[in-house]
Amino acid sequence: MPQPPMGRKDGGRNSLNTFIMRPDFDLQFLANCDNNDLRTLCDILMYNNNGEIRISESLANSDSFISCYPHNMKGMWKDLASELQSYGGNTILNFFRNGQGPRYESIVYDVCKKMGVKSIAKHDTAEDMEQKLLIMVSSKAIGEMTEEQVRSIMAECGIVGYAYSKAGLVAALLALQVINKRLFVIVIHSVMRMLSEILLTRGIVIIGVGTLSRGLGVLLGPIGWIMLTGWTIWDLMGPAYRVTVPAVVQIAYMRVKYQASINPNSHVA
Amino acid sequence: MMTALDIMHPEDKKALQMLQKIPFIDSVCRSLLKVGYERIFKGENLAMMIKASSQCLPRVYNLMKLTTERIGLAMPEVYVYNDPVMNAFTFGETSVFVCISSSCVERLDDEELMCLMAHECGHILCKHVLYESVVGIIQDIGDDFGIIPYTLAGPIYLALKYWSRRSEFSADRCAAATMGEKVFQRMTLKMVSGLQDTGTDYYQFVRQAKEYHSLENGSLWNKIQQNCRVAFYSHPQMVNRAYEIDRWKGSYTYRKLRGIRI
Numbered sequence: 001m002p003q004p005p006m007g008r009k010d011g012g013r014n015s016l017n018t019f020i021m022r023p024d025f026d027l028q029f030l031a032n033c034d035n036n037d038l039r040t041l042c043d044i045l046m047y048n049n050n051g052e053i054r055i056s057e058s059l060a061n062s063d064s065f066i067s068c069y070p071h072n073m074k075g076m077w078k079d080l081a082s083e084l085q086s087y088g089g090n091t092i093l094n095f096f097r098n099g100q101g102p103r104y105e106s107i108v109y110d111v112c113k114k115m116g117v118k119s120i121a122k123h124d125t126a127e128d129m130e131q132k133l134l135i136m137v138s139s140k141a142i143g144e145m146t147e148e149q150v151r152s153i154m155a156e157c158g159i160v161g162y163a164y165s166k167a168g169l170v171a172a173l174l175a176l177q178v179i180n181k182r183l184f185v186i187v188i189h190s191v192m193r194m195l196s197e198i199l200l201t202r203g204i205v206i207i208g209v210g211t212l213s214r215g216l217g218v219l220l221g222p223i224g225w226i227m228l229t230g231w232t233i234w235d236l237m238g239p240a241y242r243v244t245v246p247a248v249v250q251i252a253y254m255r256v257k258y259q260a261s262i263n264p265n266s267h268v269a
Numbered sequence: 270m271m272t273a274l275d276i277m278h279p280e281d282k283k284a285l286q287m288l289q290k291i292p293f294i295d296s297v298c299r300s301l302l303k304v305g306y307e308r309i310f311k312g313e314n315l316a317m318m319i320k321a322s323s324q325c326l327p328r329v330y331n332l333m334k335l336t337t338e339r340i341g342l343a344m345p346e347v348y349v350y351n352d353p354v355m356n357a358f359t360f361g362e363t364s365v366f367v368c369i370s371s372s373c374v375e376r377l378d379d380e381e382l383m384c385l386m387a388h389e390c391g392h393i394l395c396k397h398v399l400y401e402s403v404v405g406i407i408q409d410i411g412d413d414f415g416i417i418p419y420t421l422a423g424p425i426y427l428a429l430k431y432w433s434r435r436s437e438f439s440a441d442r443c444a445a446a447t448m449g450e451k452v453f454q455r456m457t458l459k460m461v462s463g464l465q466d467t468g469t470d471y472y473q474f475v476r477q478a479k480e481y482h483s484l485e486n487g488s489l490w491n492k493i494q495q496n497c498r499v500a501f502y503s504h505p506q507m508v509n510r511a512y513e514i515d516r517w518k519g520s521y522t523y524r525k526l527r528g529i530r531i
Contacts, residue, residue: 055283055286055287060279060282061278063516066516066517066519067519067520069520070521
């Protein structure tokens with residue numbers, strides 16, 4: 001596997017090639033995430049909803065991107081984190097912060113506010129806020145499904161003790177996020193897959209040919225849900241949130257998945 | 270089989286996107302070519318240059334055939350013109366042709382000549398030719414009529430120049446992917462020096478690029494000076510081209526296109 005060049009800040013061609021990541025505990029876990037998930041995150045940071053490269057992105061011409069994308073994404077997790085931090089902050093403020101963006105915690109807070117997630121407070125941890133955001137997004141997604149699709153997800157995931165209905169699945173998700181993270185992830189996966197199928201039939205109308213032709217990476221992730229569930233392109237195109245909203249949802253999903261993978265006892269209440 | 274997506278430099282993609290946001294640019298460019306420029310230049314080629322075929326200039330013809338086969342493109346017409354300056358260019362939207370100076374044919378070996386041809390094919394593959402042609406047309410009008418066309422078309426001209434410089438990086442990638450980055454570096458040295466023998470150190474330009482970058486980034490004033498100087502260039506500095514390919518050779522895309530194990 002090719003490794004990113006060392007000492008890139010000195011070796012980079014110009015300031016565009018350098019990344020200054022603000023040390024951020026909440027993003028450290030990216031170093032251990034799945035390659036495809038990191039790739040999806042990278043795509044979200046780099047491309048807009050039409051599959052066009054973002055003019056303001058600074059990943060594509062970086063040394064680490066050249067040597068790591070798309071098969072060795074762990075090698076560039078710091079660059080992804082740094083790029084997200086930059087998008088999360090005001091450009092002028094970032095300039096006075098030595099090019100660094102704000103901490104991830106404040107980015108999640110802003111995103112939750114923007115998305116109308118209820119009962120969040122500034123002192124909440126990034127993880128707590130992400131969970132609430134994820135529940136909200138998946139609840140909206142479930143609302144788009146037919147009762148039959150919901151039943152098939154619940155049966156497939158082996159969810160017992162809840163009514164086989166939309167409300168039942170949402171209730172199960174709310175409970176599972178606390179008592180059984182592993183099953184929570186499985187349900188999230190199933191919801192995602194079901195929605196991908198729906199997206200494939202509606203995709204061209206909703207998202208446009210550009211994204212589809214670029215590949216299904218973004219569609220298959222949580223960002224697909226957002227597109228499907230009514231927060232259409234207009235919500236995502238706002239000057240400050242067009243990148244951070246989908247990126248934070250993707251990171252929230254990745255964190256849940258990561259935590260379920262490292263904690264074998266996560267099903268114990 | 271290569272695709273434009275494989276080789277397009279991100280800065281080229283961005284510049285092209287920005288360029289396409291200029292109102293009516295696409296239709297204006299097409300109209301300009303349609304009214305006659307393409308035909309005029311084709312006529313000029315036929316009148317003043319030698320068209321390569323399997324019988325006439327067979328080396329050039331066969332190498333171009335081989336190059337386009339490797340890239341997966343239809344073969345364009347190839348012309349050779351008499352010029353001691355080593356250069357090549359491509360032109361046209363509907364009927365694309367490539368012109369190569371005699372000094373290139375004379376001084377480049379087969380691999381290097383194919384690399385040069387692959388660079389031109391890169392422009393065709395990425396569909397640069399439409400806008401590139403218009404850069405040339407505005408420049409010609411500016412040269413002929415002085416300051417007025419430059420003033421009128423100033424912002425568009427500068428935008429096109431900016432994009433043109435970016436597009437060269439993509440075409441360079443096509444050349445490197447087709448013939449290998451070492452051949453590309455070798456060819457670059459020969460093209461810049463105009464000499465047939467440049468020795469065996471093919472990476473001189475890459476080192477020189479690093480020296481140039483430390484000069485450029487040494488101060489804000491240096492940066493402004495260098496960027497102002499480049500603003501009217503149609504091509505990026507040669508050291509940057511060598512440097513960009515040297516960076517790109519470590520990418521998965523390059524390895525995939527060259528059939529190197531990942």
